Amino acid sequence: MRSRTLRRVKVKTPGGETKVHFRLRKPAHAKCAVCKNPLKGTPRARPVDLQNMPKTQKRPERPFGGVLCSSCSRKKIKNSV
């Protein structure tokens, strides 16, 4: 299999042989809507895993959490005052 959509993982079998298994790749990190830096506090997980996660594990508990990075959200609040 030459396609690189799946990643190759070497697995050791109980018989002692190493065989290649194919696993799905994780999606890319979520990015800040303004500065495009990777967001912190957000997991890199496939949609199925995200569905079963509690809401608090998917984004920081803060206004604009999961959308803007902390510095961008502070700038936005400063400009609105």
Add this chain to the structure above:
Amino acid sequence: MFEIGRVCVKLAGRDSNKKCIIVDLIDDKIVLIDGQTRRRKCNVKHLEPTAEVVKIKKNASASDVIKVFKDIGIEVKPTKPKTSTTRPKKQKVKREKTEAQDKTKKSEAKAVKKEKVESTKQTSKASLSSAREQQTSKASLSSAREQPKVAKTPAEKAPVKKDAVKPAPAKTEK
């Protein structure tokens, strides 16, 4: 800038974008705040001061702060200190069934199933049409419940739906 009574907006944390008053100066960098935010210490870097200054005593209580906010025009709800409690365990309600009741229920269910299978085998068209009637009546009833203002009987609705969905069988039935 950062004096007692200065109205500020908090920049960081889970109560960011909320208004607060400086109640006490602890340090040249740290300040005690209260208002829409929780009553706690806060770094001056995490506050954005506004143009308003309010008259308030040093170390004012939470109720005084709520009064001051009313004069500005912001409603602040008083909060009680939260105490952690254990989660109540779910208790299953056990229904006491006798063995005789179980057996009769099972036999009844089996008899009903047999009847259904026989009826479907005998007449296919008639059963299908009856099933569709039931479906449309059920759907019309459910839609009637959702829109109580619309005063239509389910009988009136059923033929209209049949025409829209399946024209061929409607003709044969009529």
